[in-house]
Amino acid sequence: MAKWGEGDPRWIVEERPDATNVNNWHWYDKTFNLHVLVFLLVSCKVKEVEKCEGEAMANNRKGKLIFFYEWNIVLKWVSNKKSDKKIEGKINIPNLSEENDISEVDIEITLEDSTDEGEAVKHFLHTKGKEFIRDKLKKYVSSLKEEFTVGMILPKKDNVKENISNITSGFNAKMQMNSTIVSSNNKKELGCKISTTTIKQQQKFQCRAEEFYNVFTTIEMVQAFTKGPVKLELKKGGKFELFGGNIHGDFMDITPTKIVQKWRCKQWPDGHYSDVTIDICEKNDHTEVNLTQVGVPVSEEESTKENWERYYWDAIKRTFGFGYFM
Structure with a gap:
């Protein structure tokens, strides 16, 4: 690594016809939007995504993958059950992020109009429905870490295969993203x-x-x-x-x-x-x-x-x- 304040040839992006990120040295980012979570429950379905705010990102620096995701989601649901009055409400997921385990993610169920039938559906969503939703969220996080990072780890010049097991998040990743490359000379x-x-x-x-x-x-x-x-x-x-x-x-x-x-x-x-x-x-x-x-x-x-x-x-x-x- 170059001394503090000096240039380093690894920072020079060579003009290459294949645009290869040589030796995985440079930052390589992919940003993802959280697509509509459409899934069916036993007695109701999501009819609309009212809110989907936040971001998700996978970064590669020097062969290490770093993940961030932070979402605030509000879904509108409606019951499939035949009734004199439509049974509907909302599912609020305010803290889907890498800070929280999926089991710790808050899932709030609300009902538009309180009726006996509506309360029964809401109770179902509070029990079986939450488990189903968390399963879908797990699959999203898994896709972020696997499917969407294809091609982010590129071969090194010496053809040594990279072991992509070092996945970090939180403070460790933030510090790396906001850091300055410094000298390793003591x-x-x-x-x-x-x-x-x-x-x-x-x-x-x-x-x-x-x-x-x-x-x-x-x-x-x-x-x-x-x-x-x-x-x-x-x-x-x-x-x-x-x-x-x-x-x-x-x-x-x-x-x-x-x-x-x-x-x-x-x-x-x-x-x-x-x-x-x-x-x-x-x-x-x-x-x-x-x-x-x-x-x-x-x-x-x-x-x-x-x-x-x-x-x-x-x-x-x-x-x-x-x-x-x-």
Whole structure:
């Protein structure tokens, strides 16, 4: 890999008649629209897709496939059962994404007009219908990861077959997508100044301060909200590693009211760390958490903000039921 700030021949797209992505080095993306989910249930059918908002994407970088999908779907259903009054309603699927297992995806069933016959159909959809819908969603995700990625992994120059088992998602993938290619040379590069900025965020959690502190300092709880293995040495100077090694650093100070970390993303320029301070303050009816992160590369500011929101704060609230404040 080239040194920081220098060119690299792998970044030069050669003029090739076959347009081959040589050695799978360059980004190669495919974007997919979620087509209409048309399926029949025992006593009713979907007659219309009222809403289908979101996106799905498969990326290939250096031979690794990375998947994202996030959909908000509203379907209109109607009963096939003969009745004096039409029995119809809606199916709301607000959180189909790679963050959630299919079994955790919310499926809300509503009924247009409440009647005895209508309530019976709604009850059926709540039981057998949800299982059927989840089965269809599983097939969609499977198609995204298999059928739609055909041709995204291309042969390497040495004809070595690529093992496509390393499929990542979430924070790991986000960090790779928003990263900058940096030097693998461990020696400190001279004459390279990085423009940095400071991030500040405030969050409120419906829990005691001690409970929030435990979330950040108990291996089992960190594994729960990050959804993966972690390394955690809970002491001053101790090391931590989260999200498959994409986030790592050292504890500079750790008390029940303040956690200070020397924090970096794996894809940042070699040797560059930011300083993260998390202040934990218990109020009358909630705990207030203030994050200050000094030394974030300017090019990574927005993605770092989004990742704190999505993969720390929201994940903690969802996992432990600490609630949301509007």
